[in-house]
Amino acid sequence: MNKNKLTTREENYSDWYLDVIKAADLAETSIVRGCMIIKPYGYSIWENIKDELDKEFKRTGHKNAYFPLFIPLSLLSREADHVKGFAKECAVVTHHRLIESKDGKIIVDPEAELEEPLIVRPTSETIMYESYSKWISSWRDLPIMINQWNNVVRWELRTRPFIRTAEFLWQEGHTAHSTFEEADKEARTMLGVYRDFVEKKLAIPVIAGNKSENEKFAGALTTYTIEAMLQDGKALQAGTSHNLGQNFAKAFDIKFTDKDSEIKYVWQTSWGMSTRVIGALIMSHSDDNGLVLPPNIAPIQVVVIPIWKDNNKDEIVTKANEILKMLKENNELRIEIDDNDYESPGFKFNKWEKKGVPIRIEMGSRDIENSSVTLVRRDTLEKIIVKISDLSSEISNLLVSIQDSLYNNAMKRLTTNTVEVKDYDEFKKTVGTKDDSGHSFVKAFWCEGKSCEEKIKEETKATTRCLPLDSKEMEGKCIHCGEIAKHKWIFAVSY
Amino acid sequence: MNKNKLTTREENYSDWYLDVIKAADLAETSIVRGCMIIKPYGYSIWENIKDELDKEFKRTGHKNAYFPLFIPLSLLSREADHVKGFAKECAVVTHHRLIESKDGKIIVDPEAELEEPLIVRPTSETIMYESYSKWISSWRDLPIMINQWNNVVRWELRTRPFIRTAEFLWQEGHTAHSTFEEADKEARTMLGVYRDFVEKKLAIPVIAGNKSENEKFAGALTTYTIEAMLQDGKALQAGTSHNLGQNFAKAFDIKFTDKDSEIKYVWQTSWGMSTRVIGALIMSHSDDNGLVLPPNIAPIQVVVIPIWKDNNKDEIVTKANEILKMLKENNELRIEIDDNDYESPGFKFNKWEKKGVPIRIEMGSRDIENSSVTLVRRDTLEKIIVKISDLSSEISNLLVSIQDSLYNNAMKRLTTNTVEVKDYDEFKKTVGTKDDSGHSFVKAFWCEGKSCEEKIKEETKATTRCLPLDSKEMEGKCIHCGEIAKHKWIFAVSY
Numbered sequence: 001m002n003k004n005k006l007t008t009r010e011e012n013y014s015d016w017y018l019d020v021i022k023a024a025d026l027a028e029t030s031i032v033r034g035c036m037i038i039k040p041y042g043y044s045i046w047e048n049i050k051d052e053l054d055k056e057f058k059r060t061g062h063k064n065a066y067f068p069l070f071i072p073l074s075l076l077s078r079e080a081d082h083v084k085g086f087a088k089e090c091a092v093v094t095h096h097r098l099i100e101s102k103d104g105k106i107i108v109d110p111e112a113e114l115e116e117p118l119i120v121r122p123t124s125e126t127i128m129y130e131s132y133s134k135w136i137s138s139w140r141d142l143p144i145m146i147n148q149w150n151n152v153v154r155w156e157l158r159t160r161p162f163i164r165t166a167e168f169l170w171q172e173g174h175t176a177h178s179t180f181e182e183a184d185k186e187a188r189t190m191l192g193v194y195r196d197f198v199e200k201k202l203a204i205p206v207i208a209g210n211k212s213e214n215e216k217f218a219g220a221l222t223t224y225t226i227e228a229m230l231q232d233g234k235a236l237q238a239g240t241s242h243n244l245g246q247n248f249a250k251a252f253d254i255k256f257t258d259k260d261s262e263i264k265y266v267w268q269t270s271w272g273m274s275t276r277v278i279g280a281l282i283m284s285h286s287d288d289n290g291l292v293l294p295p296n297i298a299p300i301q302v303v304v305i306p307i308w309k310d311n312n313k314d315e316i317v318t319k320a321n322e323i324l325k326m327l328k329e330n331n332e333l334r335i336e337i338d339d340n341d342y343e344s345p346g347f348k349f350n351k352w353e354k355k356g357v358p359i360r361i362e363m364g365s366r367d368i369e370n371s372s373v374t375l376v377r378r379d380t381l382e383k384i385i386v387k388i389s390d391l392s393s394e395i396s397n398l399l400v401s402i403q404d405s406l407y408n409n410a411m412k413r414l415t416t417n418t419v420e421v422k423d424y425d426e427f428k429k430t431v432g433t434k435d436d437s438g439h440s441f442v443k444a445f446w447c448e449g450k451s452c453e454e455k456i457k458e459e460t461k462a463t464t465r466c467l468p469l470d471s472k473e474m475e476g477k478c479i480h481c482g483e484i485a486k487h488k489w490i491f492a493v494s495y
Numbered sequence: 496m497n498k499n500k501l502t503t504r505e506e507n508y509s510d511w512y513l514d515v516i517k518a519a520d521l522a523e524t525s526i527v528r529g530c531m532i533i534k535p536y537g538y539s540i541w542e543n544i545k546d547e548l549d550k551e552f553k554r555t556g557h558k559n560a561y562f563p564l565f566i567p568l569s570l571l572s573r574e575a576d577h578v579k580g581f582a583k584e585c586a587v588v589t590h591h592r593l594i595e596s597k598d599g600k601i602i603v604d605p606e607a608e609l610e611e612p613l614i615v616r617p618t619s620e621t622i623m624y625e626s627y628s629k630w631i632s633s634w635r636d637l638p639i640m641i642n643q644w645n646n647v648v649r650w651e652l653r654t655r656p657f658i659r660t661a662e663f664l665w666q667e668g669h670t671a672h673s674t675f676e677e678a679d680k681e682a683r684t685m686l687g688v689y690r691d692f693v694e695k696k697l698a699i700p701v702i703a704g705n706k707s708e709n710e711k712f713a714g715a716l717t718t719y720t721i722e723a724m725l726q727d728g729k730a731l732q733a734g735t736s737h738n739l740g741q742n743f744a745k746a747f748d749i750k751f752t753d754k755d756s757e758i759k760y761v762w763q764t765s766w767g768m769s770t771r772v773i774g775a776l777i778m779s780h781s782d783d784n785g786l787v788l789p790p791n792i793a794p795i796q797v798v799v800i801p802i803w804k805d806n807n808k809d810e811i812v813t814k815a816n817e818i819l820k821m822l823k824e825n826n827e828l829r830i831e832i833d834d835n836d837y838e839s840p841g842f843k844f845n846k847w848e849k850k851g852v853p854i855r856i857e858m859g860s861r862d863i864e865n866s867s868v869t870l871v872r873r874d875t876l877e878k879i880i881v882k883i884s885d886l887s888s889e890i891s892n893l894l895v896s897i898q899d900s901l902y903n904n905a906m907k908r909l910t911t912n913t914v915e916v917k918d919y920d921e922f923k924k925t926v927g928t929k930d931d932s933g934h935s936f937v938k939a940f941w942c943e944g945k946s947c948e949e950k951i952k953e954e955t956k957a958t959t960r961c962l963p964l965d966s967k968e969m970e971g972k973c974i975h976c977g978e979i980a981k982h983k984w985i986f987a988v989s990y
Contacts, residue, residue: 030622031570032613035563037626040641043560065538068530069615069646069662070586073593075526077601087593091565092603093615094589096650098568098582106572108587108612117603118527120564120588120615127525131532140837146535151564151646155591167564342635 006354008288013232018161020282023354024291027161034159034166038275041355044299045278046169050149052201052297053171053273056193062145062173069150070118071127078126079251085218089155091120091166120153125219125244125270128174129252136266139178139258143186147173162279163236163495170274176266178258180245183267184222187243190271191224194239198277203294203407204228204284205414206238207441207490209466214453217270221245227465227490229414230283233432233439235465235492238280241271279495285379285406291356292379294406295399302327302335302395303357307345307364320363323373323388330392353378358402359395377402418443418490424479431462432493441465441492445476445485452480456491465490501849503783508727513656515777518849519786522656529654529661533770536850539794540773541664545644547696547792548666548768551688557640557668564645565613566622573621574746580713584650586615586661615648620714620739620765623669624747631761634673634753638681642668657774658731658990665769671761673753675740678762679717682738685766686719689734693772698789698902699723699779700909701733702936702985704961709948712765716740722960722985724909725778728927728934730960730987733775736766774990780874780901786851787874789901790894797822797830797890798852802840802859815858818868818883825887848873853897854890872897912936913985919974926957927988936960936987940980942973951975951986960985 006019021027026042029035038046054064070093077083097112121127132144149171159165173190177183191208198204206226216223220242228238248254249265258264285292295301306320317339324337338348345362352360362374373391375384379402386394418441421427432439446452446464456479457463467489478485501514516522521537524530533541549559565588572578592607616622627639644666654660668685672678686703693699701721711718715737723733743749744760753759780787790796801815812834819832833843840857847855857869868886870879874897881889913936916922927934941947941959951974952958962984973980 028626030563031625032563032565032567032622035565037563038561040558040560044558046561047559063535063539064542065535066533066541066664068525068527068532069648070527070530072527073601073603083593083601084595087595087601090591090593091588091613092590092593093586094603095587095612096585098578098585098587098614100579100582106568106578106582108568108589117590118586119593127527130526131523153564169561 006288006290009231016288017283020286020291021161024356026278026282026291029161032166034156036161036165038169041299042278045281045293045297046275048297048299049201049277050171053193053197054149056197057147057171057173060189060193062147062175064148065146066148066150067124067127067131069121071121071124073117073119075126075130076119079219079248081247082125082219086122086154090122091153091155093118093120121150122152122154123270123272124148124150124152124172125174125248126252129248129254129268132174132176132266133252133254136176136254136256138256142176142178142256142266143182144176145173145186146175147171160279160495162282163276165275168275170272172270172272175269176249176254177268178256178264178266180267183245183269184243187222187224187241187269187271190269191226191239191241194241194271194273195226198226198228198238198280199407201294201296202277202281202284203296203403203410204238204280205407205411207414207418207466207468209468209471209490211240211466212448212453212464212489214450215464217242219244219247220270221247224469225466227492228280228284229410229417229441229492230280230495231413232283233417233441233492235441235490235494236276236280236283237465237494238277239271239273242269244268244270284410286356289381290354292406293356293358295358295403298356298358299334300336300355300357301333301399302359302361303352304335304337304361304363305345305348305352306337306339307362309365312365313341316363316365316368319368323361323363323391327392327395331396333395349376359398379405414441417441420444420488421479427456427479427491428460431460431491439493441490443488443490444479445474445487446489446491447478447481447483447485448487449478449481449483452478456480461493462491463494465492465494501783501785504726511783512778515781515786516656519851521773521777521786524656527661529651531656531660533664536794537773540776540788540792541770543792543794544696544768544772545666548688548692549644551692552642552666552668555684555688557642557670559643560641561643561645562619562622562626564616566616566619568612568614570621570625571614574714574743576742577620577714581617581649585617586648586650588613588615616645617647617649618765618767619643619645619647619667620669620743621747624743624749624763627669627671627761628747628749631671631749631751634751637671637673637751637761638677639671640668640681641670642666655774655990657777658771660770663770665767667765667767670764671744671749672763673751673759673761675762678740678764679738682717682719682736682764682766685764686721686734686736689736689766689768690721693721693723693733693775694902696789696791697772697776697779698791698898698905699733699775700902700906702909702913702961702963704963704966704985706735706961707943707948707959707984709945710959712737714739714742715765716742719964720961722987723775723779724905724912724936724987725775725990726908727778728912728936728987730936730985730989731771731775731778732960732989733772734766734768737764739763739765779905781851784876785849787901788851788853790853790898793851793853794829795831795850795852796828796894797854797856798847799830799832799856799858800840800843800847801832801834802857804860807860808836811858811860811863814863818856818858818886822887822890826891828890844871854893874900909936913938915939915983916974922951922974922986923955926955926986934988936985938983938985939974940969940971940982941984941986942976942978942980943982944973944976944978947973947975956988957986958989960987960989
């Protein structure tokens with residue numbers, strides 16, 4: 001991008017996304033293949049996400065713990081579907097020491113090979129459930145409701161900041177229950193927690209539903225998902241919750257003596273949300289001027305920019321700080337002032353616009369004379385002159401209004417671009433354009449056969465995203481093979 | 496240990512430590528060599544530690560970020576002292592894929608070898624400073640004040656839960672400044688943050704000082720440390736802060752144009768505190784009945800245990816919940832009730848004692864008749880009958896009193912067992928006993944020569960812990976070689 005101008009969405013959507021991240025100083029690529037550096041401003045968004053989710057996890061009865069980063073190869077291999085699902089993307093530790101070679105270079109010590117290779121966790125089912133099998137023996141030990149916040153590694157070939165990186169940060173919840181019903185309720189409850197969070201805090205409407213057999217988590221019975229639509233009409237899986245059934249319980253021999261004295265396998269769930277949701281956040285609301293953040297998650301909700309002349313800097317900056325203090329106290333805002341004297345007001349406006357701060361307060365001499373300030377909302381760039389006496393209530397109202405407006409716009413996009421189609425020709429035309437510039441979600445009957453699903457993917461790049469939770473059984477014909485189909489699924493090209 | 500009784504400190508101090516951890520359900524060893532599982536109760540202590548420290552880091556101007564887990568071998572090797580310091584304990588990733596072998600086993604794919612081995616970070620100086628060199632070009636880019644909360648791996652041979660594990664959790668702060676003075680001030684400020692935290696929240700008095708050349712961090716100019724004395728008289732380094740000088744700046748070419756237009760290398764610091772501080776916490780206050788936690792860090796400060804008979808369970812449990820609610824509202828306590836009906840009151844008393852909860856409230860029929868409850872303080876096991884009307888203020892006072900008392904006891908231990916010695920014979924006798932059951936800190940003149948330091952270590956197991964910050968230059972003779980010595984150093988056998 002050139003110094004002040006981002007690539008527009010129309011020019012090149014992918015470059016626009018990278019430009020938004022760079023202009024807001026959220027993250028950058030590192031010298032380690034596929035791994036990104038999350039810079040302070042980007043990380044503060046993740047901190048807010050963590051705080052909000054962690055509160056909800058604890059409210060719903062979960063506790064945090066920490067399990068090892070490494071998983072012995074034999075342990076990862078114990079559940080057959082699971083290891084197959086992750087085999088292609090495993091980082092493997094094979095040695096535990098470096099030495100100086102004869103020519104003075106530091107090399108891996110060939111003598112220090114591990115007896116068994118260790119896999120850097122791509123997810124923690126296996127390492128955790130090995131412990132669960134020791135911890136659980138009676139119905140009194142159930143349910144186990146544990147979450148961990150950690151880093152995982154999946155060696156991805158094509159990476160994109162936040163959306164898909166070799167290492168990423170996430171949380172993974174892992175629970176064990178005495179009945180199928182309880183486990184399934186837990187998996188749905190946690191999907192509900194994700195849905196509420198994404199809709200209410202990130203202002204991203206989602207479609208919640210079940211994944212197809214082919215798209216579900218490696219080792220799960222059922223995977224529940226929330227799917228967001230980004231501005232290019234592509235889908236992004238924003239969070240998943242798995243009813244694992246007894247697959248892992250059997251592989252790891254996790255049994256308990258029930259109240260009726262019978263020995264039974266436990267029923268399990270796991271669920272996760274990662275830094276990828278920041279990718280969804282960026283692509284949901286941002287515009288050609290850069291990042292746009294919803295107030296409920298923005299690290300800085302309001303920025304105050306005093307505008308002084310040579311003779312009145314002290315007066316204006318003092319007044320600006322008074323307003324900052326008042327707003328902090330009255331509104332419990334995340335607010336900052338930008339009063340550095342090496343950047344011009346225009347430069348500052350632009351800088352904070354690119355960082356997506358929801359409201360900018362501009363304060364110059366004329367404003368102060370009129371006991372007013374100028375508010376600029378980031379989403380619409382609308383300017384509003386407000387009396388200082390009304391400022392607290394105006395800011396409160398405006399933050400709510402911005403949050404609602406972002407959600408409503410995204411909802412409008414999702415509704416408008418989710419299209420029911422009557423035949424496969426229309427399907428192909430609707431789900432994506434050849435030049436990849438615009439897509440839609442398609443709602444269509446599908447026979448639930450693996451072969452149709454695979455062919456549709458081959459022919460259109462679109463995958464089944466989910467069967468919406470509120471779907472009713474109907475009579476129809478598969479969009480691809482014409483055989484009997486009972487449900488309309490959501491298809492889309494996805495990230 | 497047998498079911499209810501822990502190994503005592505006198506019987507076997509090391510076993511006692513492991514028993515305390517097990518009885519409190521803080522952590523356990525995992526099947527991965529040297530890696531532990533931090534269980535929910537142990538992790539909740541770490542969460543409190545993180546919250547308190549993070550608040551302080553932000554108050555002192557730092558922001559959190561996240562850098563990759565992996566460091567390319569060539570990058571780790573760029574600062575010569577640094578890589579030598581960590582070479583023996585590096586976990587090395589060499590492959591990025593698994594495949595199914597001909598006999599159906601999952602193996603490491605020999606075709607998927609990385610071009611360059613990746614080291615799982617033992618610390619992040621190198622990976623971070625590679626970025627700093629790109630981020631910094633002008634004095635306006637300084638200072639950089641970044642912290643990260645993450646996991647690091649140091650392949651240790653002899654491990655002990657919390658104290659020394661192959662993987663551990665910590666924070667590492669990394670700052671860059673324009674002058675030596677500013678960097679040194681930062682390193683000292685952060686040592687002060689650690690010291691305040693450990694003394695005020697963990698109730699552990701420490702000696703703050705400089706490390707010797709030999710004991711300082713690999714690549715640092717000066718290492719500042721806080722050293723705690725545990726109950727066996729051994730030392731534990733609870734936190735360190737390094738003035739890195741320009742060593743890394745030169746290795747990573749981190750330069751800036753100063754206000755005077757000259758191009759200069761930056762001055763840097765790094766500082767860290769890890770889960771090992773939980774080991775110090777456990778060994779500072781616990782007794783032969785199990786864990787003892789200071790109220791300021793305890794995940795549960797008060798536990799309410801209703802004691803009912805067959806005919807009055809509802810009444811007692813209702814009353815107990817009323818008291819719980821009142822205390823929560825009045826005192827902003829971390830408080831829980833234990834009203835399960837499958838454990839006896841005696842079993843519950845014992846259970847919460849082993850978990851180190853500072854105050855237990857017992858409530859039976861007679862208590863309620865008298866409008867009173869029985870408080871039991873964990874540190875002294877003293878019982879106190881309190882009128883319910885006085886309960887809020889009594890609890891507040893008692894929590895302060897327990898916190899102070901734990902600190903004062905630990906301070907008494909530190910003072911009593913820090914001994915000035917007149918000759919090397921006395922040094923040897925004082926610093927440790929042959930059977931390893933009791934040790935002292937020794938304060939003695941040392942010539943600051945590497946050879947004396949090494950011989951003392953060989954002959955007594957004691958190392959230089961630090962030169963206390965408030966030390967004045969004096970005239971004396973080295974305890975080992977008799978040559979001129981200017982300072983009295985603290986020596987101790989350490990963890």
